[in-house]
Each structure stands twice: as structure tokens, then as C-alpha cells.
Amino acid sequence: MTLTLHVNGRDHAVSCDPDTPLAYVLRNELGLKGTKLGCGLEQCGACAVLVDGKSTLSCVASADSFVGRDITTVEGLEHTETGRRVQAAFVKASAAQCGYCTAGLVIGVTGLLNATPTPDRETAIRALTPHLCRCGSHPNVLRAVEIAAGK
Numbered sequence: 001m002t003l004t005l006h007v008n009g010r011d012h013a014v015s016c017d018p019d020t021p022l023a024y025v026l027r028n029e030l031g032l033k034g035t036k037l038g039c040g041l042e043q044c045g046a047c048a049v050l051v052d053g054k055s056t057l058s059c060v061a062s063a064d065s066f067v068g069r070d071i072t073t074v075e076g077l078e079h080t081e082t083g084r085r086v087q088a089a090f091v092k093a094s095a096a097q098c099g100y101c102t103a104g105l106v107i108g109v110t111g112l113l114n115a116t117p118t119p120d121r122e123t124a125i126r127a128l129t130p131h132l133c134r135c136g137s138h139p140n141v142l143r144a145v146e147i148a149a150g151k
């Protein structure tokens, strides 16, 4: 079946089983490898993408459920002011170690700031709870949130 997905500002026609989770379509059909696969069970946050500006896990929900939605992967963040600001803040705060979780966290923080431009620490922690990091980068990620929020 052919689906049309709107990703990073343009339409992409992809041939796939409509039940295929979005993350697999992004990585394998569109070559957008920035979206990582970790648990595959909506429990780690590695696969987060923005859907209509909101951080959304992509490892379980089927690709066809995203037709007509505005999808942004980590590769597309440079085209948004908030995304650029968050990426710069991650660099400034040294908020990545091995980096496996980082794309998901950058998406998560961008989604947070889209909804709440100057979040307090509790709000940031709550918003980033779906994101696991085995390297312990969370303190620096919270610093990145502060930097990106202009605090």
C-alpha cells in the first residue's frame, strides 16, 4: 500500500504495510536514521518525533495513523527556531554522552518548549519522564532546557 506522509516539510509517498510502525518507515523507507529504535515498546523515548509540534513515540503506532499529520524528525529541527535553539543548548550543556537517547531527548525538549516556552524544573522533569538514558545525561539535559528557555 502507498501512504503519503508529511515529514520535515514535504510529502513523501512510501510503499509499506500500513501496520508498520512509523519509526521503521522513517528509518528504512525515508533514510531518516536520526530517529532511534530502543525498546520498541514505547518505554524508552529513543524513537520520539514531533507530530503537529508535540513529542510522540513512533515505535509502535502504525505509519498509516500519521497520514495528514505534520511529522518532524531530528533531521528537520534545524528548520525551526525552537529546534535550533534546543540543539545549540544541548551542545552548550554537553547533554549527550553515548548519544543513543539524544535525538529523542532533543525532540522531547523541543516539544516541551513548543507547549511551555519557559517550563519550571518540575514541568521539565515530568515532560521528559518517558526518556531513559543509561549514561545518566539527565542533569545536563535539564541544564539544556534552562539554556534553551533563556534562563
Ligand code: FES
Residues within 6 Å of the ligand: 036, 037, 038, 039, 040, 041, 042, 043, 044, 045, 046, 047, 048, 057, 058, 059, 060
Ligand atoms: S523505541 Fe520507542 S519508546 Fe523505546
Ligand code: FES
Residues within 6 Å of the ligand: 096, 097, 098, 099, 100, 101, 102, 132, 133, 134, 135, 136, 137
Ligand atoms: S547519552 Fe547514552 S543513553 Fe543517553
